[in-house]
Amino acid sequence: MLNAVLIIDKPARLTSHDVVNRLRRITGERSVGHLGTLDPMATGVLPMVLGRYTRLAQFFSDARKTYEGEIRLGFATTTYDAEGDPVAPTGEPLPAGEAPSTIGPSTQTLPTLDQIRAQLPAFTGRILQRPPDFSAKKVKGVPAYKLARREKPVELAPVEVEVHRFELLSMEGDRVRFVAEVSAGTYIRSLAHDLGQVLGCGAHLASLRRTASGEFNITNAITIDELMAYTEELKQSLALARSNTNLSESSLSDVAYGVTTGEEVNGNVADSPFSSPAALSLKASPAPAAAIAQAPTPYLHPRRILTHMPSVTAAPDVVAAIRNGRPVNLPEYSDAPLVKVFASRDLLLAVAQRIAGTLFQPKVVLYSGNEPMPE
Numbered sequence: 001m002l003n004a005v006l007i008i009d010k011p012a013r014l015t016s017h018d019v020v021n022r023l024r025r026i027t028g029e030r031s032v033g034h035l036g037t038l039d040p041m042a043t044g045v046l047p048m049v050l051g052r053y054t055r056l057a058q059f060f061s062d063a064r065k066t067y068e069g070e071i072r073l074g075f076a077t078t079t080y081d082a083e084g085d086p087v088a089p090t091g092e093p094l095p096a097g098e099a100p101s102t103i104g105p106s107t108q109t110l111p112t113l114d115q116i117r118a119q120l121p122a123f124t125g126r127i128l129q130r131p132p133d134f135s136a137k138k139v140k141g142v143p144a145y146k147l148a149r150r151e152k153p154v155e156l157a158p159v160e161v162e163v164h165r166f167e168l169l170s171m172e173g174d175r176v177r178f179v180a181e182v183s184a185g186t187y188i189r190s191l192a193h194d195l196g197q198v199l200g201c202g203a204h205l206a207s208l209r210r211t212a213s214g215e216f217n218i219t220n221a222i223t224i225d226e227l228m229a230y231t232e233e234l235k236q237s238l239a240l241a242r243s244n245t246n247l248s249e250s251s252l253s254d255v256a257y258g259v260t261t262g263e264e265v266n267g268n269v270a271d272s273p274f275s276s277p278a279a280l281s282l283k284a285s286p287a288p289a290a291a292i293a294q295a296p297t298p299y300l301h302p303r304r305i306l307t308h309m310p311s312v313t314a315a316p317d318v319v320a321a322i323r324n325g326r327p328v329n330l331p332e333y334s335d336a337p338l339v340k341v342f343a344s345r346d347l348l349l350a351v352a353q354r355i356a357g358t359l360f361q362p363k364v365v366l367y368s369g370n371e372p373m374p375e
Contacts (some may be wrong), residue, residue, distance in 0.1 A: 002029040003051035003348075003366070004299040009221035010038050010046040019046055019224070026228050035060045036184070036213055037136070041083055044210035045218050052366040059306055059338070059351065063214025064164065066181045071192045072206040073110050073174045073199070078148070079134040080189035081205040088202065111199050113171040119198050124166050128158035129190050161186040175206060215307055222298040230298060302340070302348035309351065311340040319343045322350050322362045323369040331358040338363070347374060 008019055016037045023032045033054045035047040044067075049057055077084030131137045133148040137156055147154050165181040180188060189205045196203025211218045222230070303311055310333050318328045322341055333339045334357060341362075343349040349367060352360035367373040 001031070001051045002027050003053050005050070005053055005056075005302075005305050006048055006227070006298045006300060007216045007218075007221040008046045008048055008227070009218065009223045010043055011224070012043050013040055015040050016046060019048070022224050023048060023050070023227070026224075026231050033057055035216075036063070036065065038210060039081065039189070039208070041081055041205075042208040042210060044208075045213045045216055045221055046210075047213055047216045055364050055366065056306065056351065058364075059309075060214060062184050063216075064181060064183060064212075065186070065210060065214075066179070066212035067188050067208055067210050068177070068179045069188065069208035070206040071176045071178060071195065071203050073176065073196065073201050073203045075204070076193055076196055076202040077204040079204075080132045080187075080193040082207070084134065084204070110174055110201055113168060113176070116171070116176065116195070116199065117168055119195060120166055120168070122198065123191055123195060124163045126160060126162050129161050129187060129194070130158045131156050131187055132189050132193070135187065159185065163191070166191065215305070220300075227298060302342070302346070306340060306351075309338045309340045310336050311342060313342045313344065314349070319349060320369075322352065322365060323367060323373070325362055325365065325368070327355065327359050327361045328352070329358050330360050333360075334358045343367075343373065349373075 008023075010016070010019055014022075016034045020032045020034060024030060027050065029050045031051055031054050033049050035049065035057060038044070038046055047060070072082070075086045075088065077086050079085075131144070133154040133156070134145045135143075135156075137144045139147060139155060144154050144156055162183040163180065163186065164183070165179065167179050169177040169179060171177070180191065182188070188208055192203050192205040209218075312330055312333060314322065314328070318330075318341075321328050330339055330341075330352070334354070337354055339352050339354070339360060340348060341350045341352050350362045350365045353363040355361045
């Protein structure tokens with residue numbers, strides 16, 4: 001089993017589930033999930049969890065998201081983005097055969113950048129936002145997009161979201177570049193659409209790229225093609241290691257995380273996972289180092305994830321208690337609500353929750369008492 005977290009730079013035209021399926025094929029790991037859906041049109045940061053680390057997904061759910069993209073003025077669309085059918089600024093369907101360009105800047109005067117910026121205070125802070133009809137939000141148990149595709153009424157109540165930053169960078173013709181930082185659950189498509197309604201000219205999201213999701217940043221992302229190339233090179237190195245030693249069995253899960261360097265804060269490594277390229281090595285393997293590819297690993301070391309939680313390396317008796325679901329004392333972290341507990345430098349064992357004073361109860365255990373644990 002490959003237990004890992006990595007950041008995929010999602011390409012356009014793939015759904016988030018498409019990426020999950022690609023990673024299953026590339027890594028051979030069946031248990032794969034993502035930490036926050038990206039629309040097919042969008043690109044950028046899509047954090048992925050593999051193996052036992054899928055159990056940690058609950059701790060990432062409230063992460064802020066940062067986006068950059070482009071809004072097109074002049075007409076709205078049914079989906080609030082460039083993939084939908086154009087509609088008039090009023091929301092009514094266009095007459096049959098009428099092209100979007102006929103309601104674009106050629107027949108109306110668009111607002112200036114300053115005029116658009118004057119409307120932004122209404123779209124920042126805590127606001128009520130109605131999700132798009134073409135969304136995965138449920139209406140009496142049915143995804144809204146299924147109703148919208150059948151042209152059925154879609155009754156979605158507004159949801160409170162928080163827009164921490166919504167800044168317009170530039171305007172060229174009918175296109176406006178922007179950057180936005182928002183809470184989880186915010187639809188950037190709805191921001192673009194609603195802005196167009198307020199301006200009276202209609203608008204939709206023309207392009208979108210997610211540059212950050214919580215602690216995950218685009219600078220540390222890897223493309224699917226890069227992951228495939230990395231995995232193939234690694235498999236070749238593992239095969240070479242087997243041929244040069246008595247190593248009878250190995251897999252991607254045998255590969256150690258990159259050597260962690262840099263300042264530690266509460267047991268976590270504070271710098272970027274790629275600040276110092278890390279050589280790959282095999283755990284508990286007699287293979288010579290020369291047989292293993294020297295390359296930066298795309299997988300994030302467990303001390304580099306969930307860095308808002310302090311990390312502690314537990315003594316053997318504490319490890320045994322946690323593996324059996326028993327509460328333990330962690331006196332050095334009496335003020336922390338949640339703590340990552342390691343069985344060794346590289347082996348994340350559990351996330352424990354403080355229940356009283358210095359007493360912590362295991363909340364998620366990655367290796368229970370009846371499961372084999374790597375050395």
